[in-house]
Amino acid sequence: MKRDLSAAVEDLAETRTLAESQARVYDNERSLQEVCQSLKDRLFSAQSELASFKVNHELQAEQWREERNYYQNLLAENRLHVESMGELATSAAQPVLLQLQAAESTLSQQASAWEQAEQTLTQRLLDAQREVQMIREVEQTYHEQLKTAEDRNSQLQRHVLDLKAEISSLTDSLKCAKESSERLEKADTKLTAQLENMRELYEEQLSRVMQLESAVQCERKKAETLAKEKDHLISQLPHHSPKDSLSDTGLVLADDLGQSPDTVCQQVEERFVRRSGISSSSSVTGSASPSTVKSVAILHPPTPNTQAALEYLQSLLNLKEGECNQLRRDVVRLTRAKESLLSEVASLSARAERLARLTGISDLQQDSPRFKSGPPDELEELQRRYDSLLLIYGKLTEENDELRLDLTDIKEMYRTQVRSYFSCNSAVCRTGPS
Numbered sequence: 001m002k003r004d005l006s007a008a009v010e011d012l013a014e015t016r017t018l019a020e021s022q023a024r025v026y027d028n029e030r031s032l033q034e035v036c037q038s039l040k041d042r043l044f045s046a047q048s049e050l051a052s053f054k055v056n057h058e059l060q061a062e063q064w065r066e067e068r069n070y071y072q073n074l075l076a077e078n079r080l081h082v083e084s085m086g087e088l089a090t091s092a093a094q095p096v097l098l099q100l101q102a103a104e105s106t107l108s109q110q111a112s113a114w115e116q117a118e119q120t121l122t123q124r125l126l127d128a129q130r131e132v133q134m135i136r137e138v139e140q141t142y143h144e145q146l147k148t149a150e151d152r153n154s155q156l157q158r159h160v161l162d163l164k165a166e167i168s169s170l171t172d173s174l175k176c177a178k179e180s181s182e183r184l185e186k187a188d189t190k191l192t193a194q195l196e197n198m199r200e201l202y203e204e205q206l207s208r209v210m211q212l213e214s215a216v217q218c219e220r221k222k223a224e225t226l227a228k229e230k231d232h233l234i235s236q237l238p239h240h241s242p243k244d245s246l247s248d249t250g251l252v253l254a255d256d257l258g259q260s261p262d263t264v265c266q267q268v269e270e271r272f273v274r275r276s277g278i279s280s281s282s283s284v285t286g287s288a289s290p291s292t293v294k295s296v297a298i299l300h301p302p303t304p305n306t307q308a309a310l311e312y313l314q315s316l317l318n319l320k321e322g323e324c325n326q327l328r329r330d331v332v333r334l335t336r337a338k339e340s341l342l343s344e345v346a347s348l349s350a351r352a353e354r355l356a357r358l359t360g361i362s363d364l365q366q367d368s369p370r371f372k373s374g375p376p377d378e379l380e381e382l383q384r385r386y387d388s389l390l391l392i393y394g395k396l397t398e399e400n401d402e403l404r405l406d407l408t409d410i411k412e413m414y415r416t417q418v419r420s421y422f423s424c425n426s427a428v429c430r431t432g433p434s
Contacts, residue, residue, distance in 0.1 A: 008170045015163045022156050029149050036142050043135050050128050057121050064114045071107050075100070173347065184337055191330065 078100050 008167070008174070011163065011167060011170075015160065015167065018156060018160055018163070022153065022160070025149055025153050025156070029146065029153070032142055032146050032149070036139060036146070039135055039139050039142070043132060043139075046128060046132055046135070050125070050132075053121070053125065053128075057118075057125075061118065068107070068111065071103065075104065075107075180337060180340065184334070187330070187334070
């Protein structure tokens with residue numbers, strides 16, 4: 001049961017870990033979406049910049065072409081003008097020639113500058129295209145990662161639903177186990193109340209035994225006094241009648257047995273005290289056993305009649321048998337409850353193992369000793385109570401057997417006394433007429 005509870009706790013911790021990992025997956029998914037959105041924005045801005053750059057480049061190239069055509073036309077016109085002027089305008093055209101040469105050099109320089117600018121712009125265009133290609137590849141990679149994360153998220157969600165169902169079933173099983181434990185606690189409380197009642201009965205019987213013992217001591221002293229007086233009277237009389245012989249039957253019985261009248265009672269009392277001492281030393285609660293009180297009470301029954309004493313012993317025996325039957329029923333009921341709890345524990349263990357296989361937990365057996373240092377669980381308490389009830393049942397069964405033996409001994413003793421009484425009576429009757 002403890003292992004199952006530890007497995008359930010580990011499953012709950014694993015569920016929390018899975019929930020946290022799912023939250024992290026959600027956060028990663030949002031961050032990936034934000035990165036994708038930023039890359040899309042950068043791609044859009046790069047595309048717009050490339051388009052504007054192309055437009056500006058075409059406009060500037062067109063402008064440079066127009067300027068070159070203009071200068072070429074101007075150069076042609078200047079050449080024609082120079083040729084038309086001829087040698088007449090050589091002196092006057094000399095500055096113009098210089099200006100033309102300067103314009104040609106300037107035009108060549110501007111053309112080279114335009115070529116360099118065009119190459120630079122072309123290189124920038126190629127770099128922008130490569131960057132756009134890289135951005136598209138990164139976006140494709142992010143899309144694949146996002147799809148993988150979504151698949152993993154769906155798997156985790158299904159796994160979390162399975163874990164929730166397992167936790168719900170384990171919670172129901174734990175609730176049933178708690179209800180069974182409460183029922184067993186109620187039964188234990190009832191048995192404790194019965195034990196208290198038996199203890200109160202023991203105290204009452206003990207007080208009654210003390211009173212009876214004091215009364216018996218007084219009666220014994222009176223009997224000894226009467227016996228002494230009777231012996232004195234018998235010693236004074238030379239002959240006695242059959243009626244006196246009948247009255248002296250107890251003394252004759254004691255003489256036939258070779259013991260005094262008090263010795264027989266003392267032997268019976270010692271036997272019962274010895275049996276009650278053995279029962280009281282093996283008592284479960286540490287106090288005197290109920291059989292001790294009843295055995296001592298048997299020594300001095302409520303009435304001096306032998307039949308009443310036998311009936312009293314028979315009633316005590318029936319009471320003990322009833323208690324033993326009740327304890328047998330309790331033991332059977334507790335055994336069934338224990339078997340049901342063991343079956344529940346087995347089912348919970350199977351569910352915990354299946355849950356461990358589903359979640360991939362391999363160190364569940366290594367982490368379980370952490371929970372062994374805590375307080376004892378309900379199953380150990382129920383096992384302890386069950387063992388104590390079995391022990392009480394065994395002790396009461398032993399006391400019942402001892403009562404049966406005591407009753408048999410008392411019956412045999414009474415039979416011996418009756419046979420001795422009749423034999424002595426017949427002997428006195430035969431010797432009376434002589």
